[in-house]
Amino acid sequence: MDGKRKTLLSLVGVVCTMTALGFASVPLYDWFCRVTGYGGTTLEASAGSETILDQTIKVRFDASIAKDMAWEFTPVEREMEVRIGETGLAFYEAYNPTNRPIAGSASYNVFPFTAGGYFIKIACFCFEEQVLQPGERIQMPVTFYVDPEIVDDPDGKHIEQITLSYTFYEIDLPEPQAQAALDLGADSIQTDLN
Structure with a gap:
């Protein structure tokens, strides 16, 4: 049982490491391209x-x-x-x-x-x-x-x-401008109702 548990924990560790590397690859690649001009x-x-x-x-x-x-x-x-x-x-x-x-x-x-x-x-x-x-x-x-x-x-x-x-x-839209756009839409609806 001890050997199976060790193998299972090792596999879980590998999966977690690979998942973390997958998520980190995009920002790392972006950084690499910006520093070197690659691509x-x-x-x-x-x-x-x-x-x-x-x-x-x-x-x-x-x-x-x-x-x-x-x-x-x-x-x-x-x-x-x-x-x-x-x-x-x-x-x-x-x-x-x-x-x-x-x-x-x-x-x-x-x-x-x-x-x-x-x-x-x-x-x-x-x-x-x-x-x-x-x-x-x-x-x-x-x-x-x-x-x-x-x-x-x-x-x-x-x-x-x-x-x-x-x-x-x-x-x-950035938050203040999104709110202004919503306000403008509400004003035009109000004008249409009058």
């Missing part, structure tokens, strides 16, 4: 590069929305050419054509994936959730640079073009 995940910095090269690189901008997202979302400029290390500023435009406020969050990556570790964002609308009121149209900035170390990377030095892609997903 086209861009890096972040608080300031621009101190080194600017004469060599240029073309940056293309791509925008899409998730299947159930009601916004219209496009880059203002489809592409720009920047010197490697130079700070670039691009804008994306979002429009809410509905009669309700909608909150969105953007996921992003760059292609080719090997450029992810060299594409550095200084500021981006994607760092925070966005809320658009009915009929609201906004332009959202992203400030970035391409790290000069890309020219020393055996794979990176041959990259002539980087595509920065965003996809917006609808998320739950």
Whole structure:
């Protein structure tokens, strides 16, 4: 009986460990991608590069929305050419054509994936959730640079073009705005009754 109990406890321990690793794998993978730029995940910095090269690189901008997202979302400029290390500023435009406020969050990556570790964002609308009121149209900035170390990377030095892609997903409205939307709905019902 003692051997069976030991085996059972060992198996339960293995199952618990595997379950914990399964839950931890998503945040660990996300952290790994953000630190290394793996899979086209861009890096972040608080300031621009101190080194600017004469060599240029073309940056293309791509925008899409998730299947159930009601916004219209496009880059203002489809592409720009920047010197490697130079700070670039691009804008994306979002429009809410509905009669309700909608909150969105953007996921992003760059292609080719090997450029992810060299594409550095200084500021981006994607760092925070966005809320658009009915009929609201906004332009959202992203400030970035391409790290000069890309020219020393055996794979990176041959990259002539980087595509920065965003996809917006609808998320739950933040609590104060969700309450305001409910209040507006109640006001319109009250007006209809009068």
